[in-house]
Amino acid sequence: MFARFARLVVHRHVHTGEKPHRCDLCESSFTTSENLKIHRRVHTGEQPHRCDLCGSTFATSENLKVHGRVHTGEKPYRCEHCGKYFSTSSQVSKHSRVHTGEKPYKCEHCGKAFSRSDELKTHLRVHTGEKPYCCEQCGASFSRSDHLQIHRRIHTGEKSHWCEQCGKAFITYSKLKMHQRVHTAGKPYRCEQCGESFAVSRSLKSHELIHTSSNLSEPS
Template sequence: MEEKRNCYKFSCKVCGSEFSGRSSLKNHMRVHTGEKPYCCKVCGKSFSQSNVLKSHLSVHTGEKPYTCEYCGTAFSQSASLKTHVRIHTGEKPYCCKLCGTAFTHSSSLTQHTRVHMQEKPYSCDYCGTAFSQNDHLSRHMRTHTGEKPYSCEVCSATFFDSSSFKRHTLIHTGEKPYTCTVCGNVFSLHNNLKSHMRIHTGEKPYACKVCGHAFPRSSALKSHMLIHTGEKPYACKVCGKSFSQRTSLKLHTRTHTGEKPYSCKICSTGFSQNSNLKSHMRKIHTNKQVCSATFLESSTVKQHMLIQTGQTPYSCKVCGSSFLDNSSFKRHMLIHTGEKPYVCRVCRNVFSLHNNLKSHMRIHTGEKPYDCKVCGNAFPRSSALKSHMRIHTGEKPYDCKYCDKSFSQRTSLKFHMRTHTGEKPYSCEICGTGFSQNSNLKSHMQTVHKTKQQS
């Protein structure tokens, strides 16, 4: 051991590294000085080592003398072949001393170590955001410059980064090499399969530190966090309205462009949202064709046909909502103006519509003019009867945009959505615990704080 140590006679005065020969020390010193004396005559690029220049020249000659014995892929440099072979052997020689994670490349270990050290040496000149990896900074810079260097040769779509581009190309090839062993579903990306498997395992590894709600995907948690921060990073370029979700902006933009990408295969009616198409299919084409109803006036026929086809010719320029008839459109506009000209003589509540006042008065009179012909239950409003009838028909027109569940009541969908968003609007005034439904808050107050329910 002593003999081996004595062979290292030359030490670097900068970092203390030891070398057996003067030439080795001389080559090493270029790490500190930045000297690159070996220049490529083809492209002018300089290198600190002669052997690195030699390897570089193969880039220009196209020579690839190093071949992988497993798959036959050829490489211009032996180091590239050595790294490539680890794909086949599974070798990961670079191990993190802090957490034990192993890597095939030393550069990957270096980048990983910065996670522990919280080191972010690469900073954006525009906004100051710092990154642990240079390629992350390069990708981020394109958000400022608008550069999209990756272009699809099939459809000309452009992308900020290569990973997004590679994922996109699978749309055209249709390749889905990753198969779920449980249900047989196939996926184009391994990460998509990994996320999908959590449906079967029930695993939700991404937890919100604010409310504790857990999610199966990091993207879902990131989207959820906007509820707590109130951030709305997605702004409409036409009207300036902002949204917390990218999908919400995408849907909103169609109110300006008139785009209707979802088309009915039976009657060709177009829709801006897939949920509207599903609702249309259920109402119009499920077990029936266009109905044979008859009318006295042609205007009534026209309006009825709009209901059948799902067309809505009157559009609100403020929020993009659409309506079948002009009267409904005018009533809707009162929401934006705030005008409420109808006053209840009993309790002085005000209403924007006369029908709303008329319905409200039944609270005072107890009148319930709308009867269910199936079970005989009576209701003060026609909308309440219509909603009730779905109990008998089994119709579920309200679709969740996050999963495939449908609901017969709008309020049921609203409650369900909170399982995705983590929203808890009802808070206990005593201990601060949040709840997604008011009934859960009431139950909490009675069981935990022993309060009596007010009659």
């Protein structure tokens, strides 16, 4: 039995799917007035729930509760595949796709699929050309924040990737890997026509022009 008739009315919405409480700003609708009140904070920016430890604020008490695990280290959600623990159910859900191979987010332009929505969002910029991350020093723009971070090292001179064998430093990990072939004599790029090998792809491409120009100069 429900203590009050009003609670019974609200409960019935669970079964009927009725959402009588509508947002006048975006037309989203909700089953209860309380849910609508919480939703409106998306528009107003109101965040009444404050963390006593760091001062961070949140729109809902549930979000504050989840945030609290940053300080306590609590990770109540466990991956059934590998046993790794996470602080939120959404984190373990995303992680489990590493094991299952599930990729529910599909690009409507090319059909490529992704395991996370943020990966799809980043990928879509390949099609739209959007580059929202802009260098404040030179104005160069990038589709990904990590690409902007790497670019900034051109201005700062930061070289955080070190070669363990000779101590030479590089701006990017890919540059370091390329350099390490000097020590290992690794030449993974091989010419299909003559068999000569190269450490970097651009050297192979330059070499292949020799065969191209040679073929063009041969009499038919």
